[in-house]
Amino acid sequence: MLDKGVPAPKPTRIQAAKRAQILKAALAVFSIAGYRAATLDRIAEEAGLSKASLLYYFAGKEAVYVAVLEDTLAFWLEPLAALDPDGDPLEEIGRYITTKLEMSKKRPAASRLFANEILAGAPAIGRFLEGPLKDLVDRQTAVISGWIDEGRLAPVDPRHLLMMIWAVTQHYADFDTQVQAVLGPGAARKRFSVARETVLSVLLEGLKPRG
Amino acid sequence: MLDKGVPAPKPTRIQAAKRAQILKAALAVFSIAGYRAATLDRIAEEAGLSKASLLYYFAGKEAVYVAVLEDTLAFWLEPLAALDPDGDPLEEIGRYITTKLEMSKKRPAASRLFANEILAGAPAIGRFLEGPLKDLVDRQTAVISGWIDEGRLAPVDPRHLLMMIWAVTQHYADFDTQVQAVLGPGAARKRFSVARETVLSVLLEGLKPRG
DNA sequence: GGAAAACTTGACTAAATGGTCAAATTACAC
DNA sequence: GTGTAATTTGACCATTTAGTCAAGTTTTCC
Numbered sequence: 262m263l264d265k266g267v268p269a270p271k272p273t274r275i276q277a278a279k280r281a282q283i284l285k286a287a288l289a290v291f292s293i294a295g296y297r298a299a300t301l302d303r304i305a306e307e308a309g310l311s312k313a314s315l316l317y318y319f320a321g322k323e324a325v326y327v328a329v330l331e332d333t334l335a336f337w338l339e340p341l342a343a344l345d346p347d348g349d350p351l352e353e354i355g356r357y358i359t360t361k362l363e364m365s366k367k368r369p370a371a372s373r374l375f376a377n378e379i380l381a382g383a384p385a386i387g388r389f390l391e392g393p394l395k396d397l398v399d400r401q402t403a404v405i406s407g408w409i410d411e412g413r414l415a416p417v418d419p420r421h422l423l424m425m426i427w428a429v430t431q432h433y434a435d436f437d438t439q440v441q442a443v444l445g446p447g448a449a450r451k452r453f454s455v456a457r458e459t460v461l462s463v464l465l466e467g468l469k470p471r472g
Numbered sequence: 473m474l475d476k477g478v479p480a481p482k483p484t485r486i487q488a489a490k491r492a493q494i495l496k497a498a499l500a501v502f503s504i505a506g507y508r509a510a511t512l513d514r515i516a517e518e519a520g521l522s523k524a525s526l527l528y529y530f531a532g533k534e535a536v537y538v539a540v541l542e543d544t545l546a547f548w549l550e551p552l553a554a555l556d557p558d559g560d561p562l563e564e565i566g567r568y569i570t571t572k573l574e575m576s577k578k579r580p581a582a583s584r585l586f587a588n589e590i591l592a593g594a595p596a597i598g599r600f601l602e603g604p605l606k607d608l609v610d611r612q613t614a615v616i617s618g619w620i621d622e623g624r625l626a627p628v629d630p631r632h633l634l635m636m637i638w639a640v641t642q643h644y645a646d647f648d649t650q651v652q653a654v655l656g657p658g659a660a661r662k663r664f665s666v667a668r669e670t671v672l673s674v675l676l677e678g679l680k681p682r683g
Numbered sequence: 684g685g686a687a688a689a690c691t692t693g694a695c696t697a698a699a700t701g702g703t704c705a706a707a708t709t710a711c712a713c
Numbered sequence: 714g715t716g717t718a719a720t721t722t723g724a725c726c727a728t729t730t731a732g733t734c735a736a737g738t739t740t741t742c743c
Contacts, residue, residue: 421671425640
């Protein structure tokens with residue numbers, strides 16, 4: 262997005278490797294601390310190089326941040342694009358919920374990174390939200406609306422349905438501290454499997470076409 | 473909690489007024505920026521006094537932050553404590569959801585303040601989560617479990633049910649930027665009323681006792 | 684093996700920011 | 714009104730941190 266100068270010189274093997282290394286470290290640090298509290302020194306340490314060296318690969322703190330966001334966005338939205346219009350509605354939505362919960366479990370840093378960014382008012386990805394994200398949501402809500410029109414799903418607002426699913430699934434990544442505190446040390450271990458059962462049970466039952 | 477020295481001298485009328493004024497400004501600033509990005513200069517400006525003056529009323533940045541959190545916590549949890557064991561389960565839960573959504577609409581700063589704090593790992597209120605909050609949740613999940621045992625509610629894990637409700641309702645405060653971007657300028661105006669309909673419809677239907 | 688390019692970093696600068704303090708101003712009790 | 718306590722703040726200090734740079738080291742390519 263805002264990488265190289267004009268003619269985009271080919272990146273060396275070392276550049277690719279180091280940039281990936283830095284992005285991994287940056288995700289870890291930004292997702293825990295947020296943009297402002299994260300420091301380049303901390304990211305450099307996590308990536309195993311000096312701050313000056315880090316700044317040889319990225320133009321500045323903001324450039325690192327934007328790169329991490331872009332690097333993670335596509336991955337995070339992938340499952341939504343995978344909704345199959347020809348599949349069974351409840352199965353498709355159930356699979357989407359399961360996948361999103363699995364992602365919250367395995368890649369909580371990605372979810373927290375976005376949570377921090379959106380909470381701060383989405384200064385870096387505001388355009389993305391209004392553009393590509395809205396487009397994807399428009400497309401997939403059309404699929405859901407189709408299912409509703411065919412009477413295979415309860416009639417609810419498809420956009421807000423998606424938001425409910427995002428809210429519930431990402432909650433287990435973003436607010437894990439609270440989840441674990443409230444569940445207590447015993448139940449915290451199984452939190453993701455019980456969450457899956459509960460969420461699937463309530464949402465799928467609530468979405469069944471009404472007699 | 474960590475206010476005065478030993479004998480707790482009586483606060484003047486001016487002190488009470490100024491502290492309230494500062495807390496209001498601090499909520500606005502902390503909730504948007506998070507702890508680290510918020511500056512005392514910004515809070516002082518918002519409160520209409522100098523930074524030095526602000527520090528006459530509070531021991532330091534952290535003291536202001538803790539005071540704001542404490543000031544907001546009880547208010548935020550109030551509706552949960554109001555669940556009536558003798559009421560109709562679906563009505564009680566529906567009222568809880570409606571109240572929480574209403575709070576997200578009217579006091580989004582409070583929700584965002586907690587979201588930032590929990591995302592950062594709850595450094596300031598970790599003890600509160602494990603203590604008073606967990607106790608309240610334990611008490612109210614017992615109420616819900618009672619309803620389930622009586623067959624008046626679908627059998628779901630009551631703790632995760634509460635988390636679903638928190639997730640969905642607070643989402644509309646914490647992620648409002650995303651919500652508005654995805655809904656588009658037209659639908660954003662009515663977002664809270666459509667959210668209420670959708671959330672109530674899906675969750676209450678999903679919680680009806682199963683035949 | 685040598686030169687050029689790519690890479691690395693310690694030392695530095697400038698800006699932001701939490702916090703201190705002494706001096707000035709205001710509020711209040713009598 | 715006068716004196717004391719409460720309040721206010723400009724000026725200042727110390728620390729943190731993003732970003733620069735020149736001087737070195739390593740890699741690459743012939």
